[in-house]
Amino acid sequence: RDRERLFNFDRVFWSVDPKSDDFASQEMVYGDLGAEVLASATEGYNACVFAYGPTGSGKTYTMMGLPGDEGLIPRICEGLFDRMKQVREVEFEEEIFSFEVSVSYFEIYNEKVRDLLPADDETKRDEKCSLKVREHPKDGPYVQGLKQRIVRDKQGVQELIDKGTENRTTAATHMHDRSSRSHAIFTINFTQAKLDEDLPSEIVSKINLVDLAGSERADPTTNYHRGRLKEGANINKSLVALGNVIQALGSPQGQERSTSVKTKALFIPYRDSVLTWLLKDSLGGNARTIMIATISPSSLRYNETINTLRYARRAKNIVNRPCVNEDPNVSLIRELRAEIVRLRGMLSSHWGSTMSLSDSSSNVVEKLEEHENMVCELTKTFFGKWQDSQFGLMQPLRAFDRSQSLGVIVDTQLPHLLCMDDDILSTGIMLYYLQEGTTSIGTEDAALPQDIVLSGSDVAAEHCYIEHDVRGDVTLYPCTDGAPITVNDRDVALPVRLSQGDILHLGKGNMFRFNHPQEAAKLRERRRVRNHGNRAIIPSPHTGNCFMYFFNVNYVHLET
Numbered sequence: 001r002d003r004e005r006l007f008n009f010d011r012v013f014w015s016v017d018p019k020s021d022d023f024a025s026q027e028m029v030y031g032d033l034g035a036e037v038l039a040s041a042t043e044g045y046n047a048c049v050f051a052y053g054p055t056g057s058g059k060t061y062t063m064m065g066l067p068g069d070e071g072l073i074p075r076i077c078e079g080l081f082d083r084m085k086q087v088r089e090v091e092f093e094e095e096i097f098s099f100e101v102s103v104s105y106f107e108i109y110n111e112k113v114r115d116l117l118p119a120d121d122e123t124k125r126d127e128k129c130s131l132k133v134r135e136h137p138k139d140g141p142y143v144q145g146l147k148q149r150i151v152r153d154k155q156g157v158q159e160l161i162d163k164g165t166e167n168r169t170t171a172a173t174h175m176h177d178r179s180s181r182s183h184a185i186f187t188i189n190f191t192q193a194k195l196d197e198d199l200p201s202e203i204v205s206k207i208n209l210v211d212l213a214g215s216e217r218a219d220p221t222t223n224y225h226r227g228r229l230k231e232g233a234n235i236n237k238s239l240v241a242l243g244n245v246i247q248a249l250g251s252p253q254g255q256e257r258s259t260s261v262k263t264k265a266l267f268i269p270y271r272d273s274v275l276t277w278l279l280k281d282s283l284g285g286n287a288r289t290i291m292i293a294t295i296s297p298s299s300l301r302y303n304e305t306i307n308t309l310r311y312a313r314r315a316k317n318i319v320n321r322p323c324v325n326e327d328p329n330v331s332l333i334r335e336l337r338a339e340i341v342r343l344r345g346m347l348s349s350h351w352g353s354t355m356s357l358s359d360s361s362s363n364v365v366e367k368l369e370e371h372e373n374m375v376c377e378l379t380k381t382f383f384g385k386w387q388d389s390q391f392g393l394m395q396p397l398r399a400f401d402r403s404q405s406l407g408v409i410v411d412t413q414l415p416h417l418l419c420m421d422d423d424i425l426s427t428g429i430m431l432y433y434l435q436e437g438t439t440s441i442g443t444e445d446a447a448l449p450q451d452i453v454l455s456g457s458d459v460a461a462e463h464c465y466i467e468h469d470v471r472g473d474v475t476l477y478p479c480t481d482g483a484p485i486t487v488n489d490r491d492v493a494l495p496v497r498l499s500q501g502d503i504l505h506l507g508k509g510n511m512f513r514f515n516h517p518q519e520a521a522k523l524r525e526r527r528r529v530r531n532h533g534n535r536a537i538i539p540s541p542h543t544g545n546c547f548m549y550f551f552n553v554n555y556v557h558l559e560t
């Protein structure tokens with residue numbers, strides 16, 4: 001028992017006695033670890049922090065903290081918003097920046113994934129609903145159907161944290177009465193958009209903040225009821241799986257795998273548990289990861305402490321391969337631009353020396369033209385995507401920061417439905433683009449997934465669809481007899497062509513305004529011509545409300 005055991009870690013925090021000189025406060029822990037996470041996120045790297053340790057050793061305290069003594073998660077969120085504010089105020093003049101933060105919060109309980117965030121119209125989440133984990137060939141494992149909530153400020157994110165934490169599965173254990181019985185993962189998706197010398201760029205960073213369930217083994221002398229025993233078995237199973245992944249990645253072959261491309265692929269058992277599957281990228285993949293091992297100072301917990309320290313020592317051997325998550329089109333544009341500069345240089349030196357075009361220089365000219373066309377096409381595609389799918393990124397900033405006016409401009413040429421929620425408590429704005437082709441509208445129960453999913457007892461599974469044809473005409477087609485649809489308060493049972501400004505009701509609770517920017521532009525132009533003409537008002541010979549307008553020489557517009 002007197003034997004000294006030495007472990008080597010990057011940092012050690014002592015937070016037992018607040019009066020002691022070397023007491024590590026939550027602020028200090030954030031200053032060290034949180035700052036690292038923030039730096040990674042702003043550079044466009046994925047980051048992950050996970051807290052591992054026995055029950056009651058301070059995992060939840062470190063990650064979430066207490067009211068007034070917040071832990072890493074609320075502080076990192078606050079830090080992100082402070083950073084955005086600072087960038088907008090200080091760096092905005094040089095480059096145009098914009099940001100988007102969305103969060104999700106779920107738990108893994110008995111190997112099942114449950115969303116901890118309630119839907120907008122729920123006060124509590126659906127207890128029974130468990131979500132499926134799927135793997136995208138490029139983006140890796142993800143939770144299907146998990147709610148992603150866009151947050152705009154510290155208060156908004158704190159509300160979601162509080163709601164989610166309230167929903168987390170906890171129980172009284174021999175250590176304390178609110179022991180976490182599940183692994184909780186709070187994810188922040190941080191998107192930064194900027195316009196740098198006319199080149200738009202977008203980097204995305206995913207921050208996984210994980211509070212694991214306690215790592216203690218079930219005590220054989222304690223009389224557990226069945227549910228508690230099953231919980232314990234599942235917690236152990238996933239933590240053993242995590243240990244195996246850490247062991248494999250930390251082994252010499254695992255480390256080599258991270259540095260050498262040639263090494264034969266080493267099998268890492270990520271799929272042995274939902275936890276390791278979902279944290280695949282954070283463990284030995286594309287993320288900068290921090291593991292916090294929490295331990296108790298009590299000698300009674302010697303065994304748990306030594307096990308935790310051994311676990312952490314193994315994790316220290318893992319080598320990750322983080323890279324900046326940038327839109328591939330932007331990096332291609334950048335490379336092509338560099339190549340164009342090089343080719344131009346070649347050409348000018350060639351012309352300078354011989355004053356004539358040889359075969360090789362005409363090849364260079366051809367290549368140069370090809371590259372310039374490609375850059376032009378790629379930039380156009382990127383701008384199109386930017387304007388249509390990144391709504392809310394650039395335009396609000398221009399409105400906020402350039403003119404100081406408080407407004408959001410959605411500048412798109414695509415027809416769209418703007419959701420007009422009549423719930424007085426609703427604060428979000430929803431906009432659905434109507435791409436060329438068909439947009440189906442219905443509920444989650446429809447046989448085929450619907451493009452726009454609505455809720456409400458009177459919304460049919462396949463309520464209607466909207467056709468946007470090549471000429472730009474937009475037509476609404478009812479799909480189910482009796483499904484309530486009105487356009488400008490008129491009941492609709494047959495296909496109806498939509499016009500700029502139409503008000504749609506799809507079921508009682510779903511109201512939309514239809515906007516058709518191109519049609520609106522034509523109408524605006526007509527109005528402009530009408531208002532700027534030299535007009536003479538001639539009373540109608542038949543009724544009092546018919547006017548004739550004369551425009552300069554050759555325009556006559558009749559309005560009734």
Ligand SMILES: Nc1ncnc2c1ncn2[C@@H]1O[C@H](COP(=O)(O)OP(=O)(O)OP(=O)(O)O)[C@@H](O)[C@H]1O
Nearest residue numbers: 015054055056057058059060061176179180213214
């Ligand atoms: N450094 C600390 N300073 C003050 N209080 C702490 C500290 N660490 C833990 N606590 C308190 O000890 C109790 C247990 O801590 P916590 O819930 O964070 O443990 P845990 O490791 O998450 O446990 P479990 O695995 O059972 O969820 C809580 O009341 C918490 O506020």
